[in-house]
Amino acid sequence: MSISATKKQNDATIKGQARFFELLHAGLNSAALRCALKLNIADIINSHNGPMTLSQIAQEIGSPSLNVGGLSRLMRFLVYKQVFDETHQPGHEETLFALNECSKLLVKDAKNTLAPIAMSFIDPLMAAPFYNLNQAIEEGVTAAFKTYGVKIWEFYAGNPQANKGFNEAMACRTRFEIDTIVSSYDFGSLKGSLVDVGGGIGVTINKIVSRYPHLKGVNFDMPHVVSSAPAYEGVTHVGGDMFTAIPHADSFLLKVRRSPTNL
Numbered sequence: 103m104s105i106s107a108t109k110k111q112n113d114a115t116i117k118g119q120a121r122f123f124e125l126l127h128a129g130l131n132s133a134a135l136r137c138a139l140k141l142n143i144a145d146i147i148n149s150h151n152g153p154m155t156l157s158q159i160a161q162e163i164g165s166p167s168l169n170v171g172g173l174s175r176l177m178r179f180l181v182y183k184q185v186f187d188e189t190h191q192p193g194h195e196e197t198l199f200a201l202n203e204c205s206k207l208l209v210k211d212a213k214n215t216l217a218p219i220a221m222s223f224i225d226p227l228m229a230a231p232f233y234n235l236n237q238a239i240e241e242g243v244t245a246a247f248k249t250y251g252v253k254i255w256e257f258y259a260g261n262p263q264a265n266k267g268f269n270e271a272m273a274c275r276t277r278f279e280i281d282t283i284v285s286s287y288d289f290g291s292l293k294g295s296l297v298d299v300g301g302g303i304g305v306t307i308n309k310i311v312s313r314y315p316h317l318k319g320v321n322f323d324m325p326h327v328v329s330s331a332p333a334y335e336g337v338t339h340v341g342g343d344m345f346t347a348i349p350h351a352d353s354f355l356l357k358v359r360r361s362p363t364n365l
């Protein structure tokens with residue numbers, strides 16, 4: 103092999119190894135996010151109204167046997183991953199940790215919070231099927247079925263807490279993108295009734311009807327989802343199975359999201 107061919111092969115090998123370890127360690131990112139959420143770190147910094155030292159954060163966490171070294175490593179990792187910013191006050195050595203555009207999304211009572219979707223997707227119940235993917239493929243079932251013995255929606259129907267977590271996860275993501283959706287489509291030219299099929303707890307249809315009150319909104323989802331949905335003016339919740347029948351309406355909305363999970 104020529105020297106340049108060998109170099110090319112070595113570069114390709116190193117790139118392959120780097121990709122392998124990047125994928126192998128990817129789970130650490132979500133584990134660290136979950137840890138930060140569980141310790142309320144973004145909320146603590148947000149309530150402080152400015153950057154905080156590690157010891158201030160530790161004090162606010164308020165655990166008598168807190169592992170400060172572990173907290174320090176967590177914060178260093180999250181700064182490295184650009185989840186939090188690190189700053190220094192002139193004349194002071196101690197590092198200060200601040201929210202940035204990413205960690206603002208972890209503040210639980212913020213308007214644009216994504217904390218519920220993070221908590222839901224890295225919840226042990228939600229993650230358990232990932233560990234059965236190989237059996238699911240071998241046995242020709244879904245990973246949720248392999249894990250819980252029922253379809254994923256039946257699992258949610260029988261688990262109020264997981265159901266609430268999932269519905270809120272969907273809703274927070276929708277709240278995040280709804281203004282763009284509503285301003286990108288001409289819902290105003292529709293007449294009569296509009297049904298959102300698989301509309302979750304109704305965030306989308308509520309926003310559309312609030313903006314276009316001449317429309318009669320119907321939020322259609324499975325009974326265990328609509329039964330926990332809040333009431334909205336101009337919106338009727340209807341429970342059912344879209345593969346059996348959907349409510350009669352003048353127009354239908356089916357929001358499909360393109361994401362790595364539906365390639």
Ligand SMILES: C[S@@+](CC[C@H](N)C(=O)[O-])C[C@H]1O[C@@H](n2cnc3c(N)ncnc32)[C@H](O)[C@@H]1O
Nearest residue numbers: 272273276300301302323324327342343344345
């Ligand atoms: C990915 S979530 C999206 C929720 C909502 N459209 C949003 O964007 O926030 C899919 C929704 O479809 C609902 N769904 C799944 N199967 C359904 C069925 N057979 N009939 C009615 N709704 C269903 C789920 O309960 C869930 O709320």
